[in-house]
Amino acid sequence: MMRSLLTLIASSAAYGFSIGISNSWVYGLRNLVKFPLLILTTAVVCALLYHVLARFFGVSLGFVMVQRLVLAIFRDTSRLLAALSPAICFLATSMPGPQDREPGEYRRFLMFNVVAIAICGCLAVYYRSRERLLANGSTQDRRPMLVASWMLASLLVGGQVCWYIRPFFGATAGTSERPWFTGTTPDHNGATSFYEAVFNILVPAYLR
Amino acid sequence: MTNEPNDGPEPPTADLRPFAHGELTACLSRPHRMLDVVLGERTRLAANLRTGEGVKALVTIMLLCSVAFAVPFAVIDGPSRVGHIAVLFLGSVLLCYPSLQVFGSYLGVRMHPGQTFAIALVIPSAAALFTFGFAPIYWFLDYTMPADSPGEGSLTRIVLLVFSLLLALSHLNRCLFADSNLKVLRDNWALWVGWQVLLVFLTYRMAEALSLLP
Numbered sequence: 454m455m456r457s458l459l460t461l462i463a464s465s466a467a468y469g470f471s472i473g474i475s476n477s478w479v480y481g482l483r484n485l486v487k488f489p490l491l492i493l494t495t496a497v498v499c500a501l502l503y504h505v506l507a508r509f510f511g512v513s514l515g516f517v518m519v520q521r522l523v524l525a526i527f528r529d530t531s532r533l534l535a536a537l538s539p540a541i542c543f544l545a546t547s548m549p550g551p552q553d554r555e556p557g558e559y560r561r562f563l564m565f566n567v568v569a570i571a572i573c574g575c576l577a578v579y580y581r582s583r584e585r586l587l588a589n590g591s592t593q594d595r596r597p598m599l600v601a602s603w604m605l606a607s608l609l610v611g612g613q614v615c616w617y618i619r620p621f622f623g624a625t626a627g628t629s630e631r632p633w634f635t636g637t638t639p640d641h642n643g644a645t646s647f648y649e650a651v652f653n654i655l656v657p658a659y660l661r
Numbered sequence: 662m663t664n665e666p667n668d669g670p671e672p673p674t675a676d677l678r679p680f681a682h683g684e685l686t687a688c689l690s691r692p693h694r695m696l697d698v699v700l701g702e703r704t705r706l707a708a709n710l711r712t713g714e715g716v717k718a719l720v721t722i723m724l725l726c727s728v729a730f731a732v733p734f735a736v737i738d739g740p741s742r743v744g745h746i747a748v749l750f751l752g753s754v755l756l757c758y759p760s761l762q763v764f765g766s767y768l769g770v771r772m773h774p775g776q777t778f779a780i781a782l783v784i785p786s787a788a789a790l791f792t793f794g795f796a797p798i799y800w801f802l803d804y805t806m807p808a809d810s811p812g813e814g815s816l817t818r819i820v821l822l823v824f825s826l827l828l829a830l831s832h833l834n835r836c837l838f839a840d841s842n843l844k845v846l847r848d849n850w851a852l853w854v855g856w857q858v859l860l861v862f863l864t865y866r867m868a869e870a871l872s873l874l875p
């Protein structure tokens with residue numbers, strides 16, 4: 454488990470650095486801590502729910518084993534993302550700096566990363582849901598549903614963790630004077646939480 | 662991707678034995694076992710509900726579970742509201758239980774009152790376990806999101822409580838409907854659905870009375 458944890462931290466730090474460098478060295482270096490923090494905070498906050506959901510879906514694994522499996526999913530996702538780091542680093546450094554770049558360029562980079570995270574997450578979930586350990590004690594094959602529920606919980610909590618400890622690679626230039634965590638400070642649309650920000654994206658302004 | 666050991670025991674077949682009295686009372690000394698009894702092994706729980714075996718111990722366990730596991734979630738709103746979540750789920754079920762028993766008897770559901778009570782208690786105990794799982798998430802969201810209305814119900818709390826109740830209801834239904842021998846309630850589906858609607862409505866009013874809603 455310790456080895457898995459160290460791999461997760463190293464891989465997520467590498468990916469975090471590669472996205473942060475798109476903005477500045479300051480953000481790149483900060484992300485060495487912030488990205489592993491994002492994943493570990495999500496895993497810790499959701500730990501009890503993962504266990505309750507495992508019992509709900511009829512998988513009789515102990516608390517530690519459940520955490521180990523969830524950690525394996527996060528580790529696989531981080532490792533896949535880390536494998537993309539050189540490519541992302543190249544894209545990040547070949548892109549104009551925050552002062553010179555067009556808004557469309559930042560959005561494309563953001564979208565590329567969202568798609569990369571989604572693909573890596575889905576791959577990790579798919580392979581881990583085939584884990585035979587997960588079938589232990591299960592009378593019906595509900596593994597995909599269990600793993601999907603774990604990931605849904607992680608997404609909903611992880612989104613807010615991400616919001617609270619942002620910026621990771623922001624649209625504006627990052628300097629060492631800027632705070633590490635923006636916390637509940639409203640964004641340019643006035644959203645103060647991840648859920649509000651998603652709502653603002655999904656619902657047009659005139660309908661709000 | 663496959664560093665973790667993939668070898669594990671083959672999935673066992675479902676255990677259809679009801680929980681023995683000793684297994685149920687063991688939950689008093691090892692509370693984490695309540696998770697297995699209420700949520701984990703639903704075929705065995707359904708067997709207890711069907712046969713009425715160990716129903717007194719089961720009722721005791723589920724009453725304790727409904728109160729104790731609801732505390733961590735409730736305490737996030739402050740020490741003065743420590744019992745609110747237990748009252749919300751357990752109180753609503755206690756208020757609705759007589760209607761289930763009386764209407765059931767009237768419509769030909771021949772079950773011992775203790776059995777019906779145990780069936781009803783699956784809802785608050787499972788809901789309490791889900792709130793237990795949600796408690797760290799609620800604390801985290803409460804801490805990182807600005808309060809929308811201090812002292813009043815927050816949207817986060819409402820969403821998590823609604824999820825807990827819906828998951829608990831789905832758990833009870835799959836317990837009852839997974840067991841082919843538990844036909845009495847399945848045959849009277851109108852009673853069963855009607856009672857659940859009544860319970861959901863009463864829970865909503867209870868949440869209003871407890872100031873859990875904005």
